[in-house]
Amino acid sequence: MGPVIDELAEKKGKGMEKVETKDKTRKIEVAPRMVPPGEGRPKIKAQGVCAWFGAKQALHDVSLAIHEKEVTAIIGPSGCGKSTLIRCFNRMHETVPASRFSGDIVLDGENIFGPKIDPVAVRRRVGMVFQKPTPFPTLSIYDNVAVGLRLNGMRDKKRLDQAVEKSLRKAALWEEVRDSLLKAGGALSGGQQQRLCIARALAVDLEVLLMDEPCSALDPISTTKIEELIHELRQNYTIIIVTHNMQQAARVSQRTAFMLNGKLIEYDATDKMFTNPENKLTEDYITGRFG
Numbered sequence: 001m002g003p004v005i006d007e008l009a010e011k012k013g014k015g016m017e018k019v020e021t022k023d024k025t026r027k028i029e030v031a032p033r034m035v036p037p038g039e040g041r042p043k044i045k046a047q048g049v050c051a052w053f054g055a056k057q058a059l060h061d062v063s064l065a066i067h068e069k070e071v072t073a074i075i076g077p078s079g080c081g082k083s084t085l086i087r088c089f090n091r092m093h094e095t096v097p098a099s100r101f102s103g104d105i106v107l108d109g110e111n112i113f114g115p116k117i118d119p120v121a122v123r124r125r126v127g128m129v130f131q132k133p134t135p136f137p138t139l140s141i142y143d144n145v146a147v148g149l150r151l152n153g154m155r156d157k158k159r160l161d162q163a164v165e166k167s168l169r170k171a172a173l174w175e176e177v178r179d180s181l182l183k184a185g186g187a188l189s190g191g192q193q194q195r196l197c198i199a200r201a202l203a204v205d206l207e208v209l210l211m212d213e214p215c216s217a218l219d220p221i222s223t224t225k226i227e228e229l230i231h232e233l234r235q236n237y238t239i240i241i242v243t244h245n246m247q248q249a250a251r252v253s254q255r256t257a258f259m260l261n262g263k264l265i266e267y268d269a270t271d272k273m274f275t276n277p278e279n280k281l282t283e284d285y286i287t288g289r290f291g
């Protein structure tokens with residue numbers, strides 16, 4: 001077995017590490033780095049995105065690629081278009097009366113505005129959690145998670161039970177609610193409600209999770225829990241987080257986009273953005289000189 005592993009290590013070059021032991025040298029596999037910035041496959045490509053509310057233009061020619069299984073933070077002062085941009089990614093912008101949109105948004109190589117595309121199916125793949133947690137307050141914790149599954153036609157009680165547990169576990173809420181699944185979703189704390197909303201999004205065929213200031217209504221402990229959860233979810237999902245908290249953007253994301261007045265000013269690896277931004281406006285914003 002030894003030589004095979006050695007040979008594989010030669011071939012792969014990465015992901016293997018030499019370990020010296022007393023009597024022999026062997027190579028062991030280490031976890032490969034999760035898609036480092038610059039190497040991830042584009043999951044969403046926005047090209048020339050413009051958006052309006054009535055006569056007011058909220059986005060001007062925004063183009064960027066969101067990379068798979070990375071966390072992308074979107075920062076910028078209030079009113080610069082962060083929410084509008086992510087609401088275009090799951091076709092929610094068009095639900096606002098008198099809104100307009102132009103440009104292209106491509107999800108896994110397919111335009112989400114294509115004639116055969118069902119916006120509801122897009123929203124299942126690209127789910128959203130909001131600043132204020134939005135569980136169905138009178139539905140039970142169980143039903144909050146099961147609702148999307150039932151809409152998808154899942155009826156079997158045992159399969160539903162399993163799927164609900166799996167989603168609650170993924171959202172790091174299971175241990176706290178396993179004995180009170182029939183309690184109303186609205187009776188949970190704010191931080192628990194936010195994780196319940198994440199569990200609800202995860203229960204369907206989610207691929208991309210849009211988070212619009214998911215921690216701004218939460219206490220520091222709940223915030224830490226959500227940030228830890230984001231780290232875990234990144235193994236399997238693509239995450240976009242809008243935040244006003246620069247430390248949070250730096251902590252959770254691999255890439256950061258800075259917006260101003262509806263325009264994308266700079267988009268780069270997070271460590272670069274926060275240590276050596278190209279644009280003076282980015283620097284002024286992240287150092288707190290405006291916004």
Ligand SMILES: Nc1ncnc2c1ncn2[C@@H]1O[C@H](COP(=O)(O)OP(=O)(O)OP(=O)(O)O)[C@@H](O)[C@H]1O
Binds near residue numbers: 082096
């Ligand atoms: N439903 C709406 N109707 C009309 N104008 C809107 C609507 N929603 C947003 N806008 C306008 O579009 C622009 C962008 O708003 P958006 O909500 O995307 O900003 P934001 O960056 O998310 O701000 P914040 O940090 O305050 O959440 C703003 O000028 C805002 O007033």
Ligand SMILES: [Mg+2]
Binds near residue numbers: 082083084212
């Ligand atoms: Mg917003």
